Amino acid sequence: MRALLYSLINNLMYYKYSRRLIVRFIKRTVIKALCSGNNKFSNTSTRIQNEKKLMVLSIISSLVHSIEKGNIKRNISRAVLQLWGDALAKPRNEQAEVKKFYNENGFYPPWFLVISPGHACNLSCTGCYASSTESKGEKLELDIVERLIVEAKNLWGIKLVVFSGGEPFAYRSAGSDILDIVEKNPDILFLAFTNGTLFDSKLVARMATLKNLTPAFSVEGMEVETDSRRGMGIFKKVLEAMETIRKAGVPFGISVTVNSTNIEELLSKRFIDFFFRCNGAFYGFFFQYMPIGKEADFTMMPSAQQRFSFWKDLWEVIEKQSIFLIDFWNHGPLVRGCISAGRDGGYFYIDWNGNIMPCVFTPYSAANIVEFYNTGKNLEDIWNLPFFKSIRNWQAEQGHGTGNPIEAGNLLMPCPFRDHNEQFMEWVQVHSCTAEDAAALQNIKDPAYRKKMADYGKELAEFFDPVWKAEYLNK
DSSP states (O other): OHHHHHHHHHHHTTSHHHHHHHHHHHHHHHHHHHTSTTOHHHHTOHHHHHHHHHHHHHHHHHHHHHHHTTSSOHHHHHHHHHHHHHHHTSOGGGSHHHHHHHHHHSSOOOSEEEEOOBOOOSOOOTTOGGGSSSOOOOBOOHHHHHHHHHHHHHHHOOOEEEEOSSOGGGOOBTTBOHHHHHHHOTTSEEEEEEOSTTOOHHHHHHHHHHOOEEEEEEEOSSHHHHHHHHOTTHHHHHHHHHHHHHHHTOOOEEEEEEOTTTTTTTTSHHHHIIIIIISOOOEEEEEEOOOOSTTOOGGGSOOHHHHHHHHHHHHHHHHHHOOOEEEETTTGGGGTSOOOTTOTTOEEEEOTTOEEESSTTOOEESEEHHHHHHTTOOHHHHHTOHHHHHHHHHHHHTTOSTTOOGGGSOTTSOOTTTTSHHHHHHHHHHTTOEESSHHHHHHHHOHHHHHHHHHHHHHHHHHHHHHIIIIISOO
């Protein structure tokens, strides 16, 4: 029944007048669900309700714009609609795997996985979290990656897998690449963060045939900012990749590391128009710079004032221009705060060595998936590790969990690693976590590093505590 509905909606979206009716229906239905009496979290804050509405409207507007401009081909949009709908909108408590997990644990399972299958990358970007070590030959073998995905589907009912890196399209194992993995899992929506330099017409044609992978191209701003961090000529190569994939009708987005030097550019009319109006990006992900890795630079981290201004200006862009943009950190209220450590609606991160971490930006591991598999354990055992339980308990105490009062914490400061570093480092030491690399190990021991992180959290609280109380708690 759901498949027939998706097919009907897809066909109607390609006719001007019926598209208007469908969009009106979707807006009314989704917004009603967000404001329903059952949605206890949203109903506790008028501001959060409004932000959810604006985000839904921006997604719908982006979809309509892409269809009208021919950026999503009709033969692809049917699969895209079902995959994206199941991954982003389908109630998870309808799934048998999710019900089973809840009955056994009293919590809902993680929503997705982030996997960096290989460390290899053809670029060496300044400050990249994946550039912390000299060796770049590490990788998860194909059988491990495939088992992770199958287990996540069978145990947790996941519908979304994210590939990070290294460069995902440089991955090779047992004669296969990531598109071979994508092909074996047509029921999963895959998102790959990529530098875009390895794309050619053959690769894009295969993506258009598979239909269940969307790439997010990494840029740092416009040409000067991107090339200064990623290398000369990289910006033009990314634009070429965007053009090729746009002509194939596959939806794509951009991924930007927000730092103290490019933050003023990223919400400018020039930037937004260039990538979303002219080059056809469907979505944009903003990741604020984290001082980790061998070239960690505190001067690149957005200041508390910059982060506050970016929060305010980003919502203005979303509201006035209906662009689908997500800011990981500032948009904590949308997702009930931190989504790391296998929280319901959250995820785990597995790197190229099999190290299992709370998230991509916290380089401390509680275990290794290869070692777990070799001793007969699985993803359920990972979920139950004390390190991750400690983080999930903190999330609940901060009001991040389902049914918890949002008055307990400040969801504009959701990140335990960056916004509450003293607490995070305490967990690392108590649970004897393994540092991913020499730089992460040094950060544990370095009092100067830890003081800078702690001071940043305190400075951030001065800006965001009053905003949280006034805007979200109506106090």
